[in-house]
């Protein structure tokens with residue numbers, strides 16, 4: 001279900017360690033943890049620690065951070081042995097199916113993924 005616009009997101013609570021998550025990677029800029037409702041054998045979310053609502057809200061000065069998130073996703077995929085490939089997804093806004101209003105990259109792998117999505 002959809003989170004309301006002004007509430008603290010569930011991901012902010014995970015960053016602040018107020019609620020638990022299965023964390024697979026963390027550094028000063030980002031956090032990666034297993035999706036609670038996995039859509040593939042490996043389903044990890046890579047998120048910036050700084051609160052950015054969606055890809056629609058990024059600005060030029062976010063360039064380095066956004067690149068870092070992708071580099072981290074690539075390293076996690078290697079660490080989790082996704083040698084046969086994987087998919088990264090960023091859902092944005094209502095039509096993109098975004099439900100948590102804190103920018104996140106889905107990393108999905110461990111099975112042959114269907115394309116195109118519905």
Ligand code: 5GP
Pocket residue numbers: 010021022033034035036037038045090091097098099100101
């Ligand atoms: P979106 O649909 O916004 O792109 O993806 C949000 C994702 O966050 C969903 O795949 C959902 O399963 C996951 N998610 C929502 N709440 C939690 C939570 O509390 N913990 C974890 N680990 N994942 C969550």
